[in-house]
Amino acid sequence: MPSSAQGTRNTFTSRSIRAFSLLAAGALLAGCAAAGTAGSDSASAGGEDSAPVKVGMVYSRTGPLAAYGKQYQEGFTAGLDYATHGTGKVAGHPIEVTEQDDTGDPAKAVAEAKSLIGKGYKILAGSTDSGVALQMAPLAAQNRVLFISGTAATDAVTGVNAYTFRSGRQSYQDILTAGTMLGDAKGKKVTVLSQNSAFGQANVAAVKAVLGAQGATVGSVLAPPSAGDLTPFARQVKAGKPDLVFVAWAGASAPALWTALDQQGVLDAGKVVTGLAGTASYPIFGGAGDKVSFLAHYFPGAGGGNPVETAMLDSITKAGGTPDLFSPDGFTAAQMIVRAIESGSAQDTGAMVKALEGWTFEGPKGSEQVRAEDHALLQPMFTAKLTGTGAAAKPELAGSLAMSAVTPPATKRAG
Template sequence: MRRRAVGTVRPRSLTLTALATAGLLLTGCTAAGQAGGSGGGSAGERDGTVRVGLVYSRTGLLAAYGKQYRDGFMAGLDHATGGTGKVDGHRIEVTEQDDAGDPGKAVSAAKNLIGKGYKVLAGTTDSGVALQMAPLAAQNKVLYIDGPAATDAVTGVNAYTFRSGRQSYQDILTAGTMLGEAKGRKVTVLAQDSTFGQANVAAVKAVLGERGAEVGSVLAPPSATDLTPFARQVKAAGPDLVFVAWAGSTAPALWTALDQQGVLDAGKVVTGLAGTASYPVFGAAGSKVSFLAHYFPGAGGGNAVEKAMLDGVAEAGGTPDLFTPDGFTAAQMVVRAVRDGSATDTSAMVKALEGWTFDGVKGKQRIRAEDHALVQPMFVARLTGKGATAVPELVSTAPMDEVAPPAKPSAG
């Protein structure tokens, strides 16, 4: 455990490690984990301190994403409190817990914090972890703010769960903006024949298929190294839009094959823009691909909040990246919950966040009251340069309401 009282002292950056994905099941909590404890309230309630538990991947496969989130959170807290580390006289104390991408470790850490009277939990780099943290928050009536974990299942799951990043539905709607009118158009999803790939096929069918597009797929075995046959299948299908969902070390070979087979010149090809470490993967093909983007430095157009994040993270020795805004936004939400809600009453915190429209790193954003979706702008980008010199350039911004996921009622 690392504990830090946030004030005018700037946070140190953490070590960068590798990326990937993880997952799994829901667990409950025991009575021993109930918030607030006994004996007249927690120490935080008695001394006026608001204690926030930051449970995220400091180590493990998603540590790079975790670092981005954590750096953004610390910069956001400094900005939102005007460098004081306090909200209306309440000191904000942040306790960091490493879940290493393991749902069991995350739940154990969260229960420990809840048992000590923590009313606010934030973080969560991995979707599998988020799906365990959300019910824990509802059972214990604590405020839980999800981080980069993008699973759509978190939205509307219960009254105590919010998110500070985007969700998968918003990614696909952003891809849809590049298709235009979906009805009668042909979309091919190119992915690996894996859980990840099949989930992307299902998502594109659910979103763009529902809007009238004809959605097909080309799935390659994850072990395939010769990807030319699959590139040929995509071209033969003659799609209006190719949606590529690919992970792993064969990505450079995939993009080379698509370029060599003329797929990138035949129509619109779109994929997600990951962090800066991924830019060289596309090689010479990068300039021919359209990227749906959650965020990249500069995407916000240099608005005042984005500038505060970029400056704050850089001054602390970090490097802003894909998920830095998720942490910054979470800190804004914590400050809003305390300032306009309560330092101790979770229900008041929830009410303060529901329906809140605010200026964020990406521009104007809104927390939808009925299901706590974070409605936000999304971006379309292209890469200029190649290899180590590749950098993203903003092509267009999709307004937040254009890429808002459909509302669903909260589970309460």
């Protein structure tokens, strides 16, 4: 694998288009009318090819969140093929994607982004980690480039500036989804268990803003991201005797966390709610999965088999990948980039921003909208239950929430 300094360039030439089109052409033709993505008319217009549009993807190809980065990248590739109808072009411009591995390090991400910007890149995508996204956003504003953040969930990305958008959900949407499962929060004690990171702190703030406003007393137990033994934190949660434990956890230490919570009796002491993570996480709950209530950003099939979801699933699978939790984040990012280029201008960032603001489209999860005021991505959310154990564990849809039911409050946009 090339080093992050060199990057990996994926240029959608006519040769690669022919090969890739074989993977998803049937699904794309079936779903293109419902996609709501731009580029369908312009992809074959204009005769001879124009100069390529350069897109820089800075994400976690390696590092603690590499699995999430892989899901994002596979979704992005499928989404770009879908949104351009297998041509790899928008308005006659080939889309040229250069990948850079930030390893989850904000300083490295910024350095890589500055290098891309210096080479004339006007569009950046990626940011698997919330801490990375919070450093990339001001860089986008300073250099007037379009930045579409990926899986990073921190609410602080929403409304941060005029040049930053997001292609995934945010923590507030998670908490609103969880709130639909909790009943009356008035007088209840809620403990947020998470890592002491931008992601964890965002979840604490979101739970306080949502459930605290409903009358709950919200506290937190935050573990260092590097912590190996999580038993002391599980004990601390149980000692607080909360009515509800909201677990927000990311990364490879999740199995150790759930083992500690089960061994310390936390899962039997009260209601435990958490987000449904990727497919690899399903077995980690062991026989305790049915003790947990899940809010879900996405899992394969959650979208109800709408044409866009079907195209995404088919494309990723046929390319040898595995659809998962963050596949829609990459897919939607590609849809947004195609929209920005086709309806705006590859060299006019202001026009691209305007093209995205207020845009309503069909994504893998269903109907979605880019809110003009603060660039929040309004989208459906889901609830689920986990059945089976070990390799047989799988999620079942418990409920679907339209984007209007889980809309975060508008944020006054800076810049």
